[in-house]
Amino acid sequence: MQFDYVILGGGSAGAVLAARLSEDADISVCLVEAGDEARDILVRAPALVAALVPGYLRAHNWALHTVPQPGLNGRRGFQPRGRGLGGSSAINAMLYVRGHPSDYDRWAEMGATGWAWGDCLPWFKTSERNMRGACALHGDAGPLQVGDQRRPRKISQAFIEACGAVGCAPNEDFNGPDQEGAGLYQVTQFWDGPHKGERCSAAAAYLHPAMQRPNLTVLTRSRADKILLEDGRAVGALVRQGRKRLRVEARAEVIVSAGAFGSPQLLMLSGIGPGAHLQSLGIAVRNNLPGVGENLHDHLDYIISYTSPRRDVVGLNPGGLMRLARAAGGWRKHGEGLFASPMAEGGAFLRSSPQEPIPDLQMHFVVGIVDQHMRKMHTANGWSAHICALRPHGRGTLRLASRNPRKAPLIDPAFLADARDEALMLRAGQVLEKITSAAPLAPWRGERLYPHDGSDAAIMADIRARADTVYHPVGTCRMGTDEQAVVDPKLRVRGIAGLRVVDASVMPQLVSGNTNAPTIMIAERAAAFIRADRKGG
Structure with a gap:
């Protein structure tokens, strides 16, 4: 099997790339994805994210774990990652967040030339079809539908008011002129057309409509085992499809889009990475690239949860399940209601101290109890408030x-x-205590899960006992111009011709927020780089 471009990984970045590159009928594209097409009801219904994140349904979740973390009492953290077309955009909370403009300016300062905010904003706008229309900061003609939540729970407004009680003003657009404040997240959800109310994953937005193109081949349930290299050039991949092994060749380029964990893994399996580590496993070193697998960082998330005496939140009890069932019917008819909820309806960007120039903390407010990534179930009605430090060291x-x-x-x-x-996490915990105990949330506040005395020592002990990822790993194939960089600013792997990496692994540093929208932006830019290179530009 031979194509012009072979894309390894059909997640958020791979889905965008396959769709954009195949717009040119004169080139052939093959996308290789380990999971399925991700078109089933579990993916399409936003509220069913609660069934996908725990990882028991392995068809859509790699359900990975970290090594023991000394900073978290030696616990092994859970790392849900999407499996199937759309990747983690098929199992996330659909929150459309770009981060702070200064994040991208820092990328450029760190050697990612051409990735400053002014360079990236046009590509965010290119990807976006925002229901509020076009403006200086938003687009209205892209594939990715971005909309306001249609019927958020009353408690989400109470959360915004609770943030106001501690000095955090309302904000109607976290991607607007000022990130700071509390409000409702915009979501990547169909607000128009036959799929109204459904999740708008990267696959649903970009790839599913493109899969009928004769120049696009999508191999699902097919896992790339190794990149094929000849004379210092990537020429294809060995792909396992069931019991078959396929040789998929690329005339122009191989593009690795397997995510912050999968991309460095695949490079190293192919002999590209830190030489001593590869040799210790008996892997022949084809390109000693020490930065592969380095620079991994993620947002650490701390949660306070309460049961609720009110029933207008989610609970896995007979009454709550009955309400969910009724909501499913309304969602299928009108695309609205509880089944259309991202569950993480409210949020906030805050400064941990007045001396901070921009927000360094982010909150997610969930209209149900979240405990151990929903792997520990609670039947009570309840809610959860999350907080993370945005720029970890x-x-x-x-x-x-x-x-x-x-x-x-x-x-x-x-x-x-x-x-x-x-x-910083201690300060985050202190902020979380104040907001969750503020008066506007009093009508919904029942019994607290994991109570403690509120002292700094108790907060820190609780963080070490329970905090974990909020699902934003990045950086393991960092772009830049120094010797530790894995890819150059056009995302080409250093030292290997015909090979790029395009996904969140190339981020030099975490953005100040969720990572899906930035990953889609990166893929839009990469498609433009590839088209320009093909034309000799």
């Missing part, structure tokens, strides 16, 4: 556990390994 690694492609990698995000992160 600690850096971890991803390494191979084995030369076997089906063996999960060793994921070490180094949570709280840096004392500065520990101090």
